[in-house]
Amino acid sequence: MxxxxxxxxxxxxxxxxxxxxxxxxxxxxxxxxxxxxxxxxxxxxxxxxxxxxxxxxxxxxxxxxxxxxxxxxxxxxxxxxxxxxxxxxxxxxxxxxxxxxGSVMTGIEGMVYLFGGWNDQEFSNDVFRLDPVKMKWERLQSTGLGGNPPACKCHGGMVAHHSSNKLVIFGGIGAAKQGGGAQYITCHDTSVRYEYCWNNELHSFDPKTGQWQEIDCPNRPPPTGAFTFIEIDPDHALLFGGRVEETRMNHVYILDMKSMVWSGPHLPAYQMEPWPTSRTLHTMVPLVDPKLPQARREQKVLVIWGKGRDNKHVRDMWVLDVASMTWKELMVNTRARMFQMTSAYYRSHDYQTDAIIFGGNIQRKSKHDKHVVTEMRVLKFGAVQSLQGMCRDITSRLYSTNPTAVIQYLSPSLLEQVKERSDQLNADPPCCYDEVFITSKQFEDHPVNLIRNEGQHYSYT
Incomplete structure (x- = not known):
C-alpha cells in the first residue's frame, strides 16, 4: 500500500x-x-x-x-x-x-465499497469507494437514471455480485420510503428518541455508471434489520436471522442475483430438527470461496454467536449445508459475543478457510467491565478437495483455459489415479469441514483449529 x-x-x-x-x-x-x-x-x-x-x-x-x-x-x-x-x-x-x-462494506474489482450508516443524528444512503492502494475515498454520485436509491438506513446487507460487477443491497433500519413494492414497519419503541422503520427494500447499484435499480420482486423476506447477508456462489446470496420490533428470526432465504428471485423461507421441518435459535447481531461467513465453480454444490455457511430472544448473548456456532439445508452445531468453548465483525479468508494453496472474528460486545462480569473488545479469534477450517478438483484448479490457473480440457493431457498413470479418485468421491462429495469439538486449546491433528489473539499482541501460535 x-x-x-x-x-x-x-x-x-x-x-x-x-x-x-x-x-x-x-x-x-x-x-x-x-x-x-x-x-x-x-x-x-x-x-x-x-x-x-x-x-x-x-x-x-x-x-x-x-x-x-x-x-x-x-x-x-x-x-x-x-x-x-x-x-x-x-x-x-x-x-x-x-x-x-451500522454501515456495510464489501470488495469488488480491487476496490472497497461502503454503504449506509447512522451517526446518532441521521441515517445515510451514500456509497463510498476506497482505493486500497492510494487510500483515497470517493463518494459515488447517483446518476438518477434507472431507479430510485434506497432509503437512508443502517443495519442492512450488501453483497457483491461479481458476475455483473454490481452491489446488491437489502433491508435494514432507517427512514420510510415508498415505491418498489417494499414494506416499511414503523418502530413503536417509545424509549427511542428518533423515528425509524424496518424495511425489505432490494436494490442493485452499478459503481461504474452510478445507476440504482429498485427491484420489485415476489416472495421477498419480511422487513428486517441486523441480519446477515452473504454471497454463497457466483450468482446467489443467503440471508439468515434478523429482527423487526421485538421479534427475532431464524429463517433462511436465498436470492438468485441473476433473476432477482427469492427462495424461502427455509425453516425446520419438524420440532426436533437441529436448527439455530432466533438471533440478531450475529455474523456469518461462507466456508467455500463463493467465486469457485464448486461453491454452488459444496457451500457450507458458518453462523457465529449473536443476540437471542431474551436479549442475551447466544454462544453457539452452527454450520449450514446449503444444498441439503441441514444444520450442524459446533461446540465451541469460548466466551460469546454479539455485534462482532467476521470475514473469511481463503487459502487456495492448501484449501483452508480462515473465519476471522474481530471485536464485538462480550458479556460483562460486572458493571465496571469494558465489554467492547479488541480481541481477535480465527477459526481454521481445513478443506477437503478431490484430486481431480485440485488438478483442475491448478491447471486453470497455469493455463487460463478450460480445466476439463486440460485434464486429458495428464500422463496416463496420473490420469488413471484422477479418474479412480473421482469415481470414489462421486458417491460422497467432499465437504469443507469435518465434525469436530472445538475448544480454546488448539488441536494439532485436526482440520479445524481455534486461534486466540488478545491484548496488545497479534501473533499466531
Missing part, C-alpha cells in the same frame, strides 16, 4: 463493535463502529458506548482506516484522503457525522 503510516500511531486496533469489515486480497479493512470508555468515578463508574475518536485530530489530516495484513499477521492504521485536492469534504466519509455505526 502506498500510504505511509504515521510513526506515532500504534499498530494495535481500537476496540469496537458494530463496525464495517471486509477482506480484499490478503488485507482486512475495518471502518467505523463504536468503542467504549468508562464514565463516572468510584462506585458510580459505568461503561458507556461512544463513537470512535475523531481520527482527523489524531492524524492531523484525514480519517484513518485500520487494516490487518493476514499474511504478515499485523495491524496498521492508514491515513485516508479525498480523491482530489479541491477541499470537497463530502468525499471524506468521516466517522462523525456520516458513517459512525
Amino acid at each position: 502506498a500510504t505511509d503510516i504515521p510513526s506515532d500511531i500504534p499498530e494495535v486496533p481500537i476496540a469496537r463493535t458494530g463496525a464495517a469489515m471486509t477482506i480484499l486480497d490478503d488485507k482486512m479493512f475495518v471502518w467505523g463502529g463504536y468503542s467504549q470508555e468508562i464514565d463516572g468515578e468510584g462506585d458510580a463508574r459505568v461503561p458507556v458506548n461512544v463513537q470512535l475518536p475523531d481520527e482527523e485530530e489524531e492524524l492531523d489530516d484525514y480519517p484513518a482506516i485500520e487494516v490487518y495484513s493476514i499474511t504478515e499477521h499485523r495491524w496498521c492504521r492508514y491515513k485516508t484522503s479525498r480523491k482530489d485536492d479541491d477541499d470537497n469534504e463530502s468525499n471524506v466519509p468521516v466517522r462523525v457525522p456520516v458513517f459512525g455505526f
